[in-house]
Amino acid sequence: MINKISPDAWGSITTLLDHWFADAHTRDSFLPFDSNLVAPEIAKIAAALFKRGAAGLHDTATHSNIVLSEKNQRRDETIHALTSLKIDTFPHFSAWTKTHFSDAELASVAVILDSTLARLHPHVENHLTAHGARVFLIDCTEEKKSLGSVRTLYEQIAFQPHHIIVVGGGICCDLGGFLGGLLNCNITLVPTTLLALIDAGVGGKTAVNHPSAGKNQIGLFVPIHSIAIIDEFFTSLNADLVRQGLGEIMKHAWLSGSFNAWQPALHILLHEPCEQAFQSSTVEQLLRANIQFKLGVVMLDPLEENIRVMLNFGHTLAHLLERLMPISHGIAVVAGLKSMLNSSLIGPAPEGFEQTLDTLLVHEKKFFPLFAASKNESLLKTLLLQDKKQTSKLLDSESQKIASIRCVTPKYATLAQQPAAQRPDDIDNFLAKNITQMSLSDYISMLVRQGFFR
Ligand SMILES: NC(=O)c1ccc[n+]([C@@H]2O[C@H](COP(=O)([O-])OP(=O)(O)OC[C@H]3O[C@@H](n4cnc5c(N)ncnc54)[C@H](O)[C@@H]3O)[C@@H](O)[C@H]2O)c1
Numbered sequence: 037m038i039n040k041i042s043p044d045a046w047g048s049i050t051t052l053l054d055h056w057f058a059d060a061h062t063r064d065s066f067l068p069f070d071s072n073l074v075a076p077e078i079a080k081i082a083a084a085l086f087k088r089g090a091a092g093l094h095d096t097a098t099h100s101n102i103v104l105s106e107k108n109q110r111r112d113e114t115i116h117a118l119t120s121l122k123i124d125t126f127p128h129f130s131a132w133t134k135t136h137f138s139d140a141e142l143a144s145v146a147v148i149l150d151s152t153l154a155r156l157h158p159h160v161e162n163h164l165t166a167h168g169a170r171v172f173l174i175d176c177t178e179e180k181k182s183l184g185s186v187r188t189l190y191e192q193i194a195f196q197p198h199h200i201i202v203v204g205g206g207i208c209c210d211l212g213g214f215l216g217g218l219l220n221c222n223i224t225l226v227p228t229t230l231l232a233l234i235d236a237g238v239g240g241k242t243a244v245n246h247p248s249a250g251k252n253q254i255g256l257f258v259p260i261h262s263i264a265i266i267d268e269f270f271t272s273l274n275a276d277l278v279r280q281g282l283g284e285i286m287k288h289a290w291l292s293g294s295f296n297a298w299q300p301a302l303h304i305l306l307h308e309p310c311e312q313a314f315q316s317s318t319v320e321q322l323l324r325a326n327i328q329f330k331l332g333v334v335m336l337d338p339l340e341e342n343i344r345v346m347l348n349f350g351h352t353l354a355h356l357l358e359r360l361m362p363i364s365h366g367i368a369v370v371a372g373l374k375s376m377l378n379s380s381l382i383g384p385a386p387e388g389f390e391q392t393l394d395t396l397l398v399h400e401k402k403f404f405p406l407f408a409a410s411k412n413e414s415l416l417k418t419l420l421l422q423d424k425k426q427t428s429k430l431l432d433s434e435s436q437k438i439a440s441i442r443c444v445t446p447k448y449a450t451l452a453q454q455p456a457a458q459r460p461d462d463i464d465n466f467l468a469k470n471i472t473q474m475s476l477s478d479y480i481s482m483l484v485r486q487g488f489f490r
């Protein structure tokens with residue numbers, strides 16, 4: 037992206053982002069900055085990171101607008117990387133590195149390593165450092181998934197790596213991928229949780245959280261060059277981590293209409309210990325099918341301008357719950373899917389689908405219903421409107437406030453599965469007609485009826 041971000045530039049970027057979030061700007065707003073205080077080049081970087089890419093900047097000193105136009109280039113780069121993406125499966129990490137990197141190459145590599153994974157599989161760090169790679173350990177918690185952590189890593193690395201290898205769960209992939217985008221180097225992801233493997237590590241989306249605006253509000257789309265599936269890492273997953281990954285797999289199952297076909301593999305993952313489950317070829321096929329499904333959607337719309345939004349199916353409630361209670365992303369998605377199934381917005385689910393969701397939600401059921409929605413309506417509305425999916429395209433023309441909640445339904449999925457020639461020319465128009473909009477109040481009432489709130 038750029039060669040070097042100075043400490044002053046980091047400070048200005050952070051300040052600008054804080055202002056824009058505080059003023060509740062959307063991706064489509066012209067974001068204000070004062071060129072007497074901040075160089076336009078720095079403001080452009082901040083705008084590229086704001087909700088993963090804003091439409092433009094408004095220079096309050098000169099009263100002029102800057103339209104950001106790097107999107108086309110980023111879209112092309114991402115599609116190019118996706119078409120040449122390599123996905124390797126190896127039983128062991130050391131065998132994979134030996135096959136892909138000479139010692140000379142490893143010496144110019146930066147490895148971002150999830151500290152929990154490093155503790156569980158100590159030979160990874162030993163092997164890498166013995167072969168000259170520079171390893172940077174990170175603690176992967178949602179609190180540490182921040183711009184501050186990206187900055188710290190950026191400053192620690194202090195050299196221009198030719199290649200960045202990211203080994204860890206979804207948080208590590210988000211942080212390391214983001215960093216790789218800033219350093220403008222080749223990126224290889226080695227996702228080590230189920231969720232990271234079938235979702236977070238696929239598709240080039242990276243993001244970190246903002247302390248007040250919430251989850252995944254700052255980020256970049258980055259070209260990923262290769263993904264490695266290393267079997268040995270999945271042996272240390274516990275049942276909770278498997279359930280969390282299964283949440284996103286259930287979303288893919290619904291969107292792709294594959295639940296029946298995937299049921300035997302889902303059964304193995306739900307009921308067998310990881311050591312055995314991940315040895316099964318049925319499970320391996322399921323993992324590959326999930327990666328391919330997601331890649332297929334991403335290829336159609338790499339920068340999430342239209343069709344890719346379908347991957348947010350169930351995520352309106354998921355993101356809300358993540359702000360309000362201790363719940364992992366994957367399980368919050370399970371709750372989101374259940375809410376969509378129990379709404380009148382979509383057709384009936386295949387037999388067994390809802391029971392599987394209930395099995396996945398088993399430990400969280402005790403938390404529901406959460407507090408009284410009627411007493412907290414303004415909080416709920418604020419949180420819902422902070423969701424990146426809500427854009428100014430939905431602005432109510434009279435009040436100039438976002439008036440409705442946008443729910444992504446599987447009608448998008450049928451579109452993605454059609455051959456390109458049969459897709460409507462005006463996708464935006466098609467999507468606008470097929471998107472479900474509901475007022476915020478109606479949406480909150482629905483969540484009360486469904487038992488998520490009192
Ligand atoms: N960028 C995207 O497109 C995208 C998509 C979905 C989710 N995400 C993000 O991914 C994150 C969730 O990812 P996650 O579920 O992997 O969570 P995570 O990264 O927090 O990992 C969960 C825990 O497992 C540990 N861990 C990692 N590998 C392990 C292994 N092999 N064995 C045992 N423990 C291991 C981690 O250290 C962590 O403590 C969220 O922050 C979410 O926003 C991003």
Ligand SMILES: [Zn+2]
Pocket residue numbers: 235284351365369
């Ligand atoms: Zn998700």
